Amino acid sequence: MIIVQDVVKAYDEITPALDHVSLQINDRDFVFLVGSSGAGKTTLIRLINKDEEPTSGSIFVDGVNITRLKRGEVPSLRRKIGVIFQDFKLLPHATVSENVEFALRVVGEHDGRGHQRVEEAIETVGLSAQARRRPYQLSGGEQQRVAIARCLVTDPPIVIADEPTGNLDPDTGWETMNLLVRINAMGTTVLIATHNRELVNTMRRRVISLEDGKVVRDEVGGGYSG
Amino acid sequence: MIIVQDVVKAYDEITPALDHVSLQINDRDFVFLVGSSGAGKTTLIRLINKDEEPTSGSIFVDGVNITRLKRGEVPSLRRKIGVIFQDFKLLPHATVSENVEFALRVVGEHDGRGHQRVEEAIETVGLSAQARRRPYQLSGGEQQRVAIARCLVTDPPIVIADEPTGNLDPDTGWETMNLLVRINAMGTTVLIATHNRELVNTMRRRVISLEDGKVVRDEVGGGYSG
Amino acid sequence: MARFRTIRYIIGAAFGSMWRNLLTTFTAIITIAIMLIVFSTFLAVNDTLDHMIDALGRRTNLVAYVQDAAPPSEITALVQSVSARADVAEIVFVSREQAADDFRNTLSDLAEILDVIETNPFPASIEVRMADPEGLLPLADELRLQPALIDQVLVRADVVGRLLRVSNLARIGGGILIISLGAVTLFVIFNTIRLAVYSRREEIEIMRLIGATDWFVRGPFVVEGAVIGFIGAGLSAIAVVAGYARVGPTLESLVSFLPIQTQTGFVTNLALFTMLMGVLIGSVGSYFSVRRYLEN
Amino acid sequence: MARFRTIRYIIGAAFGSMWRNLLTTFTAIITIAIMLIVFSTFLAVNDTLDHMIDALGRRTNLVAYVQDAAPPSEITALVQSVSARADVAEIVFVSREQAADDFRNTLSDLAEILDVIETNPFPASIEVRMADPEGLLPLADELRLQPALIDQVLVRADVVGRLLRVSNLARIGGGILIISLGAVTLFVIFNTIRLAVYSRREEIEIMRLIGATDWFVRGPFVVEGAVIGFIGAGLSAIAVVAGYARVGPTLESLVSFLPIQTQTGFVTNLALFTMLMGVLIGSVGSYFSVRRYLEN
Ligand SMILES: Nc1ncnc2c1ncn2[C@@H]1O[C@H](COP(=O)(O)OP(=O)(O)OP(=O)(O)O)[C@@H](O)[C@H]1O
Ligand SMILES: Nc1ncnc2c1ncn2[C@@H]1O[C@H](COP(=O)(O)OP(=O)(O)OP(=O)(O)O)[C@@H](O)[C@H]1O
Numbered sequence A, B: 001m002i003i004v005q006d007v008v009k010a011y012d013e014i015t016p017a018l019d020h021v022s023l024q025i026n027d028r029d030f031v032f033l034v035g036s037s038g039a040g041k042t043t044l045i046r047l048i049n050k051d052e053e054p055t056s057g058s059i060f061v062d063g064v065n066i067t068r069l070k071r072g073e074v075p076s077l078r079r080k081i082g083v084i085f086q087d088f089k090l091l092p093h094a095t096v097s098e099n100v101e102f103a104l105r106v107v108g109e110h111d112g113r114g115h116q117r118v119e120e121a122i123e124t125v126g127l128s129a130q131a132r133r134r135p136y137q138l139s140g141g142e143q144q145r146v147a148i149a150r151c152l153v154t155d156p157p158i159v160i161a162d163e164p165t166g167n168l169d170p171d172t173g174w175e176t177m178n179l180l181v182r183i184n185a186m187g188t189t190v191l192i193a194t195h196n197r198e199l200v201n202t203m204r205r206r207v208i209s210l211e212d213g214k215v216v217r218d219e220v221g222g223g224y225s226g
Numbered sequence C, D: 001m002a003r004f005r006t007i008r009y010i011i012g013a014a015f016g017s018m019w020r021n022l023l024t025t026f027t028a029i030i031t032i033a034i035m036l037i038v039f040s041t042f043l044a045v046n047d048t049l050d051h052m053i054d055a056l057g058r059r060t061n062l063v064a065y066v067q068d069a070a071p072p073s074e075i076t077a078l079v080q081s082v083s084a085r086a087d088v089a090e091i092v093f094v095s096r097e098q099a100a101d102d103f104r105n106t107l108s109d110l111a112e113i114l115d116v117i118e119t120n121p122f123p124a125s126i127e128v129r130m131a132d133p134e135g136l137l138p139l140a141d142e143l144r145l146q147p148a149l150i151d152q153v154l155v156r157a158d159v160v161g162r163l164l165r166v167s168n169l170a171r172i173g174g175g176i177l178i179i180s181l182g183a184v185t186l187f188v189i190f191n192t193i194r195l196a197v198y199s200r201r202e203e204i205e206i207m208r209l210i211g212a213t214d215w216f217v218r219g220p221f222v223v224e225g226a227v228i229g230f231i232g233a234g235l236s237a238i239a240v241v242a243g244y245a246r247v248g249p250t251l252e253s254l255v256s257f258l259p260i261q262t263q264t265g266f267v268t269n270l271a272l273f274t275m276l277m278g279v280l281i282g283s284v285g286s287y288f289s290v291r292r293y294l295e296n
């Protein structure tokens, strides 16, 4: 469960990126986060992953106030949350396999079945043929799928995807979305920041809408806008 | 005018990224390049910008065989072609203004009216408030719009946009597309690689469709698929 | 088991990254090697000079010229009584012939003078080296009280004083130079590591964002630093030991008029010390270089 | 006009990037400064030793001991005829008293011997320094043909030879060390620049993709390298000139028995040379470091 309580995030003195945001995402929820460019979606995700600190307010993940975490406790929070980053954040010198494997090692689950899990994750996003390539040898969409595979391989209880279909063609985008729906059905909490109107409108799930850092709509079964 | 003649591009020994591609884009054309992830769109753009060399075949830009260009002649080719890169390729340490300004300096047009042109370009993509920020202080969509402003500020005769709306919300995406339509109307040749089905289907322009590195369709007034 | 896998991963990752950044690895090794070669050559030279100064300082500091007419037996008795004193380290009787020979040997470029002079101008003497310089003047006074045996007593206070000054200067100067050069060496090596890590800051940032612990991120860097330091220092140790073995004897024979002595033991210790330093500098340097990017 | 704008941009960009990467700029400057300080200190020491060896080598290399009974007028005539020879650089007549004084002065720690001996054992002599060492042995033979005036002729072939050996050794050794240390200095500085540029390779790649010419990309790096080299070398020059002015006289007075001379002229030239080198190394180093990323 993620609880965001009256959070303000001001990077600088101009307008804050998040302006008194409160919301609650329960376990097993499937939530879309929408809003125009610069609305604050990525900022919210960064705060939940404790990559940035809120200016004020608090955030609870599974009952723990993460703004109070000590340095050494941050890794275990991040292992609980799998993030698909908007800019992928792949290790530039590692191959596709190594990138996915690395996530498994980080959570300490790279055991006997490790290689198999890595291969399965890569297979799931359709990149088996590219497994030995490095990020700069991949197309934009392929890089995005590596990011997805790396997030899913560890089976985290919470998955946060930031614009996971931005570089994917509609078909691959749909497959990705179905994948997220499947893992949600198996118990994973899923939060997706997206601009993909088609997907949001078709899936009719809970939609949280941000505008200039404020929550302007939080609707179960909503569409992309209005 | 861009002429691609029987071009093969094989990064490695497996399947080639481009497989005997031939196509012609006339001056003032407005062309969509579609195809699933990994189809070869970015590869084709890279070849036209001479960022990669074709394995075989030749490419002519304004009558010049660019595969024959010497090292020293490449910059003038690239100044003729404005590219909006899929991964933005912004100078990481420069501000938004400086990034846009840099493009103007490169073409040697940063004269008396330089600052004004930079400001106008930034204004056009709606980033005046962020002009002093650096790329890592911008949202994904804002970075994409900086890339667009940088490409347009120099008024190049050819504009190539690689997935220019991937990180933009539908409204901003439409604005961007209208911008490209406007500059096309003023004489600029425009080539857009995109996955945005909605845009392609609505605009009904010429669509070139790639699949596994082959041109499978080249249709004036086409839709996203078939 | 999990811990063992992690350690294996860290070592593997270290070697992987060394292999991937081969040029950087190589230049880091060479930088460490040459800085340590410069530094340990300097240490070796300094040690040799130290020994030389020691040897010079160990020379006689009191000479009593014996009356030509003194009876040998009384002189022998005198020598024995003096050598019995606790503050005397060494006492030597130098005959007239020996004195002339010594002059010829130590100052060969003036030796011809003796051939010109034709007579031997040197008197016999008793040369004393003190264990405790404090006793020097009292002993001189005592000897002066026996004019029948001793013609004149010379205390080389001047020479001793000057030598001590030179030796102190050399020690202080050497110390300052060693510390400065050591600092330069450390700075250059640390800086090389720092810049190498700087170019991988993005990688560090990504690892942290995925949830890697500090040690998981840092481990490979520290191991890599230790290995690079070890190889670099090893090269330096080989170069210094081999170089010393080759240059030492040549030098010794060339400047035989100075009490130079090659100290193979010292150089071996120096080599071991260098290796240890290499590993330490490499790993500690990496540790701190990475820490900067872990903390913000 | 466009060209002028470009140059202004390049200089502005260079200072901008120095300011942005302040830590890297700073460490590059310090690295250059300390490497050049080590190098020029070494050059200055080497130059001083060179002068010392020269001065030692300028000492007499032929001594003719004059018969005590020789008439002074004939000796004067002989001196004049020898000094007229083209291959003789200098000729000095040393009286008996002078000989004793010289001995006392140059070897003060042996001077007491003269007091002990009580008579003056030194004969008068004619000391000759050759302009051309080739003439040494023929001149000696000529002098030996006048036994009425000249008692004995000593050719210091041994001393000269040994001195030449030491001096050659010092010159060769010094040369090797200068070249090695110069190479180390260059390597460390180039490597620092290389790593600094490496961490900005992405930037270079982007500039090229937008259509920047090689010089547009490279210009700021080269200017930056030159400025950093200039500042680093300037610091080194200041340190060396100031250090020399302070240490030189102290050293001179401490080891007055050796012909050491502080060469302020040399150090000033060295400082200027260092500055030039700094600018050159910095700009050329940047040029080549950037070239790697321009070419692929
Ligand atoms: N490090 C930063 N420093 C200053 N401002 C920042 C920083 N990061 C983000 N911002 C600003 O905060 C606002 C929200 O950014 P955020 O990345 O959360 O937007 P977003 O909703 O993810 O947009 P997009 O859909 O374009 O990715 C933007 O205006 C952005 O410019
Ligand atoms: N440098 C490279 N080395 C090897 N293979 C490469 C390299 N760059 C691209 N490829 C491969 O070539 C194929 C075409 O890539 P390209 O980037 O052109 O695809 P794309 O159509 O732009 O896809 P996307 O929509 O995902 O961006 C992909 O399968 C990719 O893995």
Ligand SMILES: [Mg+2]
Pocket (backbone or CB within 6 Å): A041, A042, A043, A086, A162, B139, B140, B141
């Ligand atoms: Mg975002």
Ligand SMILES: [Mg+2]
Pocket (backbone or CB within 6 Å): A139, A140, A141, B041, B042, B043, B086, B162
């Ligand atoms: Mg692409």
